[in-house]
Amino acid sequence: MSVMVVRKKVTRKWEKLPGRNTFCCDGRVMMARQKGIFYLTLFLILGTCTLFFAFECRYLAVQLSPAIPVFAAMLFLFSMATLLRTSFSDPGVIPRALPDEAAFIEMEIEATNGAVPQGQRPPPRIKNFQINNQIVKLKYCYTCKIFRPPRASHCSICDNCVERFDHHCPWVGNCVGKRNYRYFYLFILSLSLLTIYVFAFNIVYVALKSLKIEVLICFFTLWSVVGLTGFHTFLVALNQTTNEDIKGSWTGKNRVQNPYSHGNIVKNCCEVLCGPLPPSVLDRRGILPLEESGSRPPSTQETSSSLLPQSPVSIPYLRNPVPISSHSPFPLNFPSPTPRQPLIYFLSV
């Protein structure tokens, strides 16, 4: 009897994630949908540096020092690495609440506020918490059906709640949040240094040979990028996000003081730039069970999947699907007698 091996295409969780993100490399890369300005950023950096290395470095390495292009190359590589890290990583997206959880929260809200009659607008859903003797309000996100943690915000472009949301940056083609803020900061810092460096040597070189376009790009980039770096250095020193600064969350005499600041610039810098790095909770490359994958055709790179239907069948975010039969609903990791059975999530029947 011949054995036929059928290769089934696995569906990974990133294909079913709600929100308006683009995924590449089978879920390893996560970006916003609009990437045009990111390509422009890449073009400007690569273009300027190519011109610098091709023309000026050859002259300057000979005339002045070979260390000039070496240092420039290091700065360039560091900038590119941090840019790609910022653009491609999960900024700290908070997965949406599953139907059970959403219903539980709704019940709690109704218990607190009372049921709202039909046709009337429900009151804004806010929970108050005290952090370090300051009252902080938690807002309810209607899209994600969760109470947003403090400092989190919903990005309307990517349609996700992001922890410690700073801003959505079109130049890097991604949101900047808890998980990629340090990469963003190091990117703009290294890019500032690179721009100043290249500009300085442009001035040296342009006296002899004119390459005005490069000087022009550098000049404009200099002011904008260096200015931005200065602004974010200020934010890092005070442990604030751009979002909080724009909204004026901690300024003004009637507002609370920033409860997340340690009061010490060095401590704030250390925490933001060198603190522990939380991993992504999205589990983009986790494998979805066959039942989930069979219901929708798998998408290739773009995903526009909305939240899965509100049936108790859909539990898409479990990390370790356990092989169980339909008769034994306990999803504990006990050895299954037939490991080749299709993976069926525990269903709340």
Add this chain to the structure above:
Amino acid sequence: MATEVHNLQELRRSASLATKVFIQRDYSDGTICQFQTKFPPELDSRIERQLFEETVKTLNGFYAEAEKIGGSSYLEGCLACATAYFIFLCMETHYEKVLKKISRYIQEQNEKIFAPRGLLLTDPVERGMRVIEISIYEDRCSSGSSSSGSSSGSGSSSGGGGGAGSR
């Protein structure tokens, strides 16, 4: 241990999900990951208060360890920065190591404490670190328990313990 597994496997066949309880995050210490130790009334008849609180406090301790800002985390951060974060291609972060410890702890707690009482803890990392989900099972064999019905807490509660409808 073998008999325990045998009993749990039998329990599996006869259990059905009654409801779920969600332990929310506690933000009183800032944005670090901590869960509320308040004992939910649905678990009143299922597990001792002290055991539950001990589990949640241990979990909180683990998360505090993962997010601790100190010498070792700074070193890790600086080393990673110096290598342009390429070092994370071959090294696991401290946070990830602690998350693995937490997974093992939760599995152990499920096996030893929660499953014998017809409960199941779900690792918070599978819920985006928002909640600790505790699934409450009703024994199908026991009389008086109504069918599992919907998984949400709303709607009619099941008979016996774990009555979530009483709000």
